[in-house]
Amino acid sequence: MSKDLLRFATAGSVDDGKSTLVGRLLYDTKSVLADQIEAVQRASVDKGLATPDLSLLVDGLRAEREQGITIDVAYRYFGTPKREFVLADTPGHVQYTRNTVTGASTAELAVLLVDARNGVVEQTRRHAAVLALLRVPRLVLAINKIDLVDYDEAVLAAIAKEFAGLARSLGFADDAVVTIPVSALVGDNVVERSERTPWYDGPTLLGHLESVPVTGPEVNAPFRMPVQYVIRPRNGADARSAGAARGDLHDYRGYAGQIAAGTVERGDEVVVLPGGARTTVAAVETADGPLEAGTAGRSVTVLLADDxxxxxxxxxxxxxxxxxxxxxxxxxLCWLAEKPLRPGARLLLKHGTRTTPVIVGAVGERLSLDSEIPTWEPAPEELGINDIAHASLRTADPLPVDEYADIRATGSFLLIDPPTGNTLAAGLVGTPLAVAR
Incomplete structure (x- = not known):
C-alpha cells in the first residue's frame, strides 16, 4: 500500500535556522547519502566548526553558502515508514518574500520558525500574513534555538502567546496552529524528544508531520479539472497509455488533466467551460487502468458520454x-517582479491551462506589514516587488473562476510579461485575507 504525501514549507526570518532545521530533519531521518554527509563534514571543518553545518545540505547555491542565507526555494524529498514528504525551504530575507509565495502556494502545512532569543519579529508577521493569504490550512510555530535561552519555559510561553494573537488576527483557527520548541542545531524535539524540556508534552516536529491530516479542503469541494491534453486515436499510444480498455481505439476520445478539486466518477453530470455544454462522465481512467472515482490531486483521463x-x-x-x-x-496580487505594476498595464494571465491577454485596471489597497497586526492601507500609485494589494482585471476571454478562499487551484492565476514570458505576479481571486483597515 502506498504511503500518503504531505507537502509542507518552511518560513521565518533570516538566521532563524530554517536550513539547519531542514538539514536536521534529513540527517536524523537518514535521508542523506553518505557522500553528502562527508562533503558537509569537510566543508564544516574548513569553516572551523566543531559540529557539522547541516544547513549545507539545503543551501546549494554558491551565493547562499558565501552569504550564509537562503536565496531560492530549495525542494527536498524524503520519507519515513509512515509518510512521504515534499519540503520547500523558503528564504527568510525580506528581499525574497516572493520566493515564500512560490514555496507556500502548494503547501498543506507550513513550519514557521522564530528565534527564541528574538521572538516574533517583522518578518515573522510578514510570512504569517503570506501563509494566511495563500490559505495554507495548518501552521507549526517552531520556536528554535531554545538551547540559547537555557530551555526557559516562560520565554517560550510568552512567544507562543504573542503569536497566537497574530494568528487569530489573520484568520487561523486555534486548532490549526501547533507550537513546538526545538533546537535544530542540537536536535531537541526535532526527531527525538528532548529530556531538556520536561515541561513540554506535545509531539516532536517529525511526529507532528507524520500524524497531521493531509486531506485538504479541495477534496470536499465541487469537481474541477482543467483540460491539459485531448487524447485521440491519431496517437494510439496515447490512448493505450491512458488505460483504454476498448477494442476499437478509433472511437476513443479522452480528456487528460489533474483534478484540481472534488471527486469525479462514472455517471456524474459535468459542464464544459467556457462553452457551457453539459454531459455525463462515461469513465475515469489512468495509465494503470480504470478508476471507480478520481479525487483532487490525481492525474486522470475523463471520457464523456457525448462528443x-x-x-x-x-x-x-x-x-x-x-x-x-x-x-x-x-x-x-502578490507582485514578484522588480519591474513595478501600474494601472493600464497589458499583460498575459495564466489560469489553469488557459492563457489569455489581460488589462490591469485600478490598483486598490495595499497590505501593510509594518505594524504588529497587518492592515490594509490606501492604494499606492504602483506596486513594487513583494507588495500585496487588491486590483481589478479585465481578461480578453471569460474564465471559469472560484473564490480563492473556496478552491485554491481555480481561484489562483499568474500574470506574465508578454515580451519575456517572465512571471510578474501571483493572483488570488477575491480578498482571501480579512484584516483590519
Missing amino acids: IDISRGDVLASAAAPPRLTDELEAT
Missing part, C-alpha cells in the same frame, strides 16, 4: 456547482 468540442484550456466542472464565468476579476 463535444473540448480543447486544452477548457475546464470540466460539476454541473450542480459550476464556477463563475467572468471576464472581470477583483483579485489580490
Whole structure:
C-alpha cells in the first residue's frame, strides 16, 4: 500500500535556522547519502566548526553558502515508514518574500520558525500574513534555538502567546496552529524528544508531520479539472497509455488533466467551460487502468458520454456547482517582479491551462506589514516587488473562476510579461485575507 504525501514549507526570518532545521530533519531521518554527509563534514571543518553545518545540505547555491542565507526555494524529498514528504525551504530575507509565495502556494502545512532569543519579529508577521493569504490550512510555530535561552519555559510561553494573537488576527483557527520548541542545531524535539524540556508534552516536529491530516479542503469541494491534453486515436499510444480498455481505439476520445478539486466518477453530470455544454462522465481512467472515482490531486483521463468540442484550456466542472464565468476579476496580487505594476498595464494571465491577454485596471489597497497586526492601507500609485494589494482585471476571454478562499487551484492565476514570458505576479481571486483597515 502506498504511503500518503504531505507537502509542507518552511518560513521565518533570516538566521532563524530554517536550513539547519531542514538539514536536521534529513540527517536524523537518514535521508542523506553518505557522500553528502562527508562533503558537509569537510566543508564544516574548513569553516572551523566543531559540529557539522547541516544547513549545507539545503543551501546549494554558491551565493547562499558565501552569504550564509537562503536565496531560492530549495525542494527536498524524503520519507519515513509512515509518510512521504515534499519540503520547500523558503528564504527568510525580506528581499525574497516572493520566493515564500512560490514555496507556500502548494503547501498543506507550513513550519514557521522564530528565534527564541528574538521572538516574533517583522518578518515573522510578514510570512504569517503570506501563509494566511495563500490559505495554507495548518501552521507549526517552531520556536528554535531554545538551547540559547537555557530551555526557559516562560520565554517560550510568552512567544507562543504573542503569536497566537497574530494568528487569530489573520484568520487561523486555534486548532490549526501547533507550537513546538526545538533546537535544530542540537536536535531537541526535532526527531527525538528532548529530556531538556520536561515541561513540554506535545509531539516532536517529525511526529507532528507524520500524524497531521493531509486531506485538504479541495477534496470536499465541487469537481474541477482543467483540460491539459485531448487524447485521440491519431496517437494510439496515447490512448493505450491512458488505460483504454476498448477494442476499437478509433472511437476513443479522452480528456487528460489533474483534478484540481472534488471527486469525479462514472455517471456524474459535468459542464464544459467556457462553452457551457453539459454531459455525463462515461469513465475515469489512468495509465494503470480504470478508476471507480478520481479525487483532487490525481492525474486522470475523463471520457464523456457525448462528443463535444473540448480543447486544452477548457475546464470540466460539476454541473450542480459550476464556477463563475467572468471576464472581470477583483483579485489580490502578490507582485514578484522588480519591474513595478501600474494601472493600464497589458499583460498575459495564466489560469489553469488557459492563457489569455489581460488589462490591469485600478490598483486598490495595499497590505501593510509594518505594524504588529497587518492592515490594509490606501492604494499606492504602483506596486513594487513583494507588495500585496487588491486590483481589478479585465481578461480578453471569460474564465471559469472560484473564490480563492473556496478552491485554491481555480481561484489562483499568474500574470506574465508578454515580451519575456517572465512571471510578474501571483493572483488570488477575491480578498482571501480579512484584516483590519
